[in-house]
Amino acid sequence: METPVLIEIKNLKTHFFLDEGTVQAVNGVDFTIHQHKTLCVVGESGCGKSVTARSILQIVDQPGRIVEGEILYHRPDRLSTAGNGEWTSDEAGASGNSTTEIIDLAALDPRGREIRAIRGQDISMIFQEPMTSLSPIHTVGNQITEAIKLHTDMLDDEADEHAVELLRRVGIPRPEERLETYPFELSGGMRQRVMIAMALSCNPALLIADEPTTAVDVTTQAQILELLEELQDEFGMAIMLITHDLGVVAEMADDVVVMYLGQVAERGDVDSIFHDPKHPYTQSLLKSIPRLGVSRNRQRLDSIRGMVPDPYNRPTGCMFGPRCDHFMPGRCDAVNPPAIPLGPEREVHCLLYEDE
Amino acid sequence: MSEQSTNGQQLSTSENGSAAAGDILLDVKNLQKWFPITAGFFRRTIGHVKAVDDISFQVLQGETVGLVGESGCGKTTAGRCILRAYDLTGGQIYFQNHDGKMVDLGPLSNNEMKPYRQQVRMIFQDPFNSLNPRMPVIDIVGDPLKINKVAAGKELEDRVASLLARVGLRPEYMRRYPHAFSGGERQRIGIARALALDPRLVVADEAVSALDVSVRAQILNLIKDLQEEFNLTYIFVSHDLSVIEYICDRVVVMYVGKIVEVAETEELFAQPFHPYTEALLSAVPNPDPRMRQQKDRIVLEGDVADPANPPSGCYFHPRCRYVQDQCSQETPDLREIAPGHFAACHFAEELTLAGVTASGELG
Ligand SMILES: Nc1ncnc2c1ncn2[C@@H]1O[C@H](COP(=O)(O)OP(=O)(O)OP(=O)(O)O)[C@@H](O)[C@H]1O
Ligand SMILES: Nc1ncnc2c1ncn2[C@@H]1O[C@H](COP(=O)(O)OP(=O)(O)OP(=O)(O)O)[C@@H](O)[C@H]1O
Ligand code: SF4
Ligand code: SF4
Ligand SMILES: [Mg+2]
Ligand SMILES: [Mg+2]
Numbered sequence: 001m002e003t004p005v006l007i008e009i010k011n012l013k014t015h016f017f018l019d020e021g022t023v024q025a026v027n028g029v030d031f032t033i034h035q036h037k038t039l040c041v042v043g044e045s046g047c048g049k050s051v052t053a054r055s056i057l058q059i060v061d062q063p064g065r066i067v068e069g070e071i072l073y074h075r076p077d078r079l080s081t082a083g084n085g086e087w088t089s090d091e092a093g094a095s096g097n098s099t100t101e102i103i104d105l106a107a108l109d110p111r112g113r114e115i116r117a118i119r120g121q122d123i124s125m126i127f128q129e130p131m132t133s134l135s136p137i138h139t140v141g142n143q144i145t146e147a148i149k150l151h152t153d154m155l156d157d158e159a160d161e162h163a164v165e166l167l168r169r170v171g172i173p174r175p176e177e178r179l180e181t182y183p184f185e186l187s188g189g190m191r192q193r194v195m196i197a198m199a200l201s202c203n204p205a206l207l208i209a210d211e212p213t214t215a216v217d218v219t220t221q222a223q224i225l226e227l228l229e230e231l232q233d234e235f236g237m238a239i240m241l242i243t244h245d246l247g248v249v250a251e252m253a254d255d256v257v258v259m260y261l262g263q264v265a266e267r268g269d270v271d272s273i274f275h276d277p278k279h280p281y282t283q284s285l286l287k288s289i290p291r292l293g294v295s296r297n298r299q300r301l302d303s304i305r306g307m308v309p310d311p312y313n314r315p316t317g318c319m320f321g322p323r324c325d326h327f328m329p330g331r332c333d334a335v336n337p338p339a340i341p342l343g344p345e346r347e348v349h350c351l352l353y354e355d356e
Numbered sequence: 357m358s359e360q361s362t363n364g365q366q367l368s369t370s371e372n373g374s375a376a377a378g379d380i381l382l383d384v385k386n387l388q389k390w391f392p393i394t395a396g397f398f399r400r401t402i403g404h405v406k407a408v409d410d411i412s413f414q415v416l417q418g419e420t421v422g423l424v425g426e427s428g429c430g431k432t433t434a435g436r437c438i439l440r441a442y443d444l445t446g447g448q449i450y451f452q453n454h455d456g457k458m459v460d461l462g463p464l465s466n467n468e469m470k471p472y473r474q475q476v477r478m479i480f481q482d483p484f485n486s487l488n489p490r491m492p493v494i495d496i497v498g499d500p501l502k503i504n505k506v507a508a509g510k511e512l513e514d515r516v517a518s519l520l521a522r523v524g525l526r527p528e529y530m531r532r533y534p535h536a537f538s539g540g541e542r543q544r545i546g547i548a549r550a551l552a553l554d555p556r557l558v559v560a561d562e563a564v565s566a567l568d569v570s571v572r573a574q575i576l577n578l579i580k581d582l583q584e585e586f587n588l589t590y591i592f593v594s595h596d597l598s599v600i601e602y603i604c605d606r607v608v609v610m611y612v613g614k615i616v617e618v619a620e621t622e623e624l625f626a627q628p629f630h631p632y633t634e635a636l637l638s639a640v641p642n643p644d645p646r647m648r649q650q651k652d653r654i655v656l657e658g659d660v661a662d663p664a665n666p667p668s669g670c671y672f673h674p675r676c677r678y679v680q681d682q683c684s685q686e687t688p689d690l691r692e693i694a695p696g697h698f699a700a701c702h703f704a705e706e707l708t709l710a711g712v713t714a715s716g717e718l719g
Contacts, residue, residue, distance in 0.1 A: 018536070045540025045571050061535060173662045185391075189427025214565045216427040217595035218639040219656050225641075226655070244569060247641030251648055270645045288569045289643045290598035292625070292712045300580075301602065303573035310526060 004100075005074050006206060006238050007033040007056065012069035012106065014048075014055045021312045025051040025064065027262035031255075032345060033206065035076065036232065038239040040249040040270075042285070043259035044308050049242045050128055052259075053208045056240075057119050058110040071105040076205050079122050121151040124199040126192070128210040128242075134183040134191060140167075141179025144198050151202040166197040170227060189216035192224065203235050210242045225252060246289050250274060255345065258282050261308060261319040264339075268346035278348040281320045318351065326352060381452050381557060381589050382415040382438065388446035389433050393664055405664045407433040409613035410447070415557070417452070420583065420590040422600040422621070424636065425610035428663065431593045432481055434610075435559040438591070439478050440469050451476070451557070474504060477555040479546050479563040481593070486546060487534040493520070493545055494530040500552045519548040524574060540567045544575070554586065561593045576603055597640050601625055609633050612661040612671045615690055619697040626711045629699035631676045634709040670702070678707055 014026040026048040033039050041049050054060045056071055077100065108115040127133040135143060144163040148154055154162060160179070167175035170193040183191055192212060199207055209228070213221040225248065232239055241252055249256060253270040258279065266279040277283045281304075288302045304323055315321050317333040324332065328351065337349040390404040408430040415421050423431045436442050438449055440461055450458040451472060461472060480486035487496055498516045501507045507515050517527035523544040534542055543563065550558055560579070564572045576599065582588055594600050600607060600621070607624045609617040609632065617630040628634050635654040656675045661667065667674050673683040682702055690700040701707070 046538035187428035222639040301573035304570040
């Protein structure tokens with residue numbers, strides 16, 4: 001079932017301008033996030049997942065900036081006007097679009113008022129590095145209530161109460177006492193829950209979660225993922241989930257984007273990606289998933305041969321070419337494969353499928 | 357723990373370890389680490405977080421011991437105690453020194469610890485927080501070499517370059533600062549730093565958790581290669597059980613500051629004896645979207661146990677699906693249920709718990 005579009009990313013390019021040269025961290029990325037759905041972004045370390053997420057919020061670190069492309073945010077009515085803009089499943093979504101405010105986030109001033117209003121309120125993010133995004137010198141309680149007060153008109157007492165409620169909601173024991181603790185006193189999993197509580201404090205339309213469970217054990221991971229699903233049902237937010245755990249993708253995703261070296265290799269619904277992967281990179285990723293009970297006694301693990309190329313010396317033609325078993329000399333090193341559509345919101349960037 | 361050769365042959369290749377394979381390198385006895393909980397203006401102590409509460413285990417020379425358990429159960433704290441980054445609340449940490457004697461690191465002063473800090477190294481859990489943002493990579497990786505006067509100048513640079521190459525990073529990047537690297541790249545910087553001094557024992561705290569599958573496979577292969585090459589011993593903390601299964605000889609399962617199960621890896625996965633281990637194994641996500649509904653995952657009910665105020669009796673009892681009256685009253689001891697296989701559950705012998713069977717391939 002299709003739900004209305006929330007974010008449409010078109011040909012996004014975010015580059016870093018360093019003394020040694022330009023890092024094309026995100027280099028022509030297209031994908032769509034739908035309301036109420038979960039989109040998972042997977043790909044090799046350094047392929048640009050976090051930078052893509054940061055681009056949406058316009059919080060790309062210096063010396064990086066968005067150099068091209070659009071990030072169209074279809075702002076749900078409940079956030080743009082006072083009206084009741086609850087998400088509806090019927091066709092009205094499409095016709096309702098005519099009144100939906102569309103904002104190009106890529107064109108906003110990163111320090112401007114508009115994007116600051118959107119951050120945290122419309123779109124919030126759980127960062128990959130919980131310790132650097134929680135302030136070490138402020139208590140957990142202070143940080144959550146600050147986030148609440150920034151985007152709502154709640155007063156101190158109300159904000160405190162709301163913070164306790166949020167901490168309880170994400171499964172933190174003794175939430176009243178936890179308000180007084182500092183982030184360093186919490187375990188990795190607890191910090192992650194605090195981050196989720198903060199990110200949810202304003203009921204966002206989109207929650208971006210960058211590796212939200214890499215720091216926690218599997219039972220806690222199962223709970224956090226379940227929590228995210230519950231909260232999604234309850235609040236109807238879309239989730240953009242960045243993870244390298246394909247098990248998590250299999251359990252959470254509606255749609256999947258597979259990235260490689262700053263570009264999309266393949267995207268589609270979760271079932272197609274796992275059961276009918278088209279791109280050679282996706283195929284080898286799926287083969288290198290360690291499976292319980294299977295990798296036992298194995299001397300070495302399968303890995304994709306070679307390394308991710310130096311961002312300053314990107315291959316010509318297809319970015320995956322130097323590591324690809326289907327490499328076609330003369331073609332794959334000549335053309336950067338365009339998006340080849342395979343169905344609605346299903347496409348692959350590989351020349352093997354050019355004539356289909 | 358099953359076979360301990362007392363006079364094993366000398367296997368070590370480098371000057372930094374004369375212990376033989378099979379010898380006990382580390383013997384942790386009744387280790388405790390409590391953190392005070394303070395309140396009020398005078399920071400009066402009103403209780404303790406019993407982060408690690410009376411754990412004992414041994415690590416043999418050349419072996420890899422896995423440490424798994426729920427977030428907050430004390431794995432990192434245990435690791436930091438072994439490094440003596442913390443003062444201990446109680447217990448002993450015997451470490452075999454170069455002469456083959458077991459030395460208790462527990463009471464050593466900072467100065468006395470110095471020679472051991474080269475031999476016991478840690479790869480930190482959080483690659484973002486553990487690298488100094490104002491230091492270029494050459495200093496991050498090279499500092500241990502400089503401080504310990506192992507190398508300087510051009511030689512230092514060469515060693516750093518080869519360490520970086522070893523972990524799959526480009527030596528040309530050594531003048532960059534940590535923020536210019538992705539999560540996985542930073543993790544490798546941390547590994548290079550830990551290995552710089554040719555340690556004997558490496559505590560790897562979630563060392564590969566920030567890595568994606570194909571790079572992780574490379575790093576795990578590297579970790580195994582280095583072990584063979586230098587007769588390294590690892591304590592490997594990870595929540596990724598497929599990684600644990602691949603890399604570890606034995607596994608220690610912790611729950612709220614205590615050890616609940618210890619066994620050889622294969623046995624633990626095939627036949628767990630503790631209900632918490634069973635839940636842990638069942639929570640591993642299945643990489644097939646079509647299995648979403650079918651999985652008989654044990655979702656642990658109830659609150660995350662709080663080490664400041666643990667439940668009575670068996671700490672796991674409020675969440676255990678096999679709980680009986682006795683469980684809330686008596687604390688089970690860690691007992692040997694089968695040879696080399698220990699569990700802390702009153703009913704370990706009676707229960708038939710599910711382990712992991714080989715999962716099918718994708719269709
Ligand atoms: N501040 C920066 N300055 C220079 N280069 C950067 C900066 N931040 C990121 N990069 C580079 O941009 C590329 C993409 O980085 P990004 O953090 O998006 O990777 P990622 O896909 O999130 O990887 P991981 O899974 O390891 O977190 C990498 O090559 C990285 O080195
Ligand atoms: N410096 C500290 N002061 C007070 N409490 C602490 C401190 N460090 C850890 N704790 C507490 O000790 C317990 C164990 O924490 P630890 O970081 O060892 O857990 P962990 O098993 O490594 O968890 P994770 O898998 O989330 O990293 C937690 O309850 C934590 O809140
Ligand atoms: S375009 Fe060529 S090199 Fe690239 S993935 Fe397809 S076959 Fe491989
Ligand atoms: S002792 Fe009782 S509560 Fe504890 S694990 Fe065993 S059966 Fe469960
Ligand atoms: Mg990232
Ligand atoms: Mg830890």
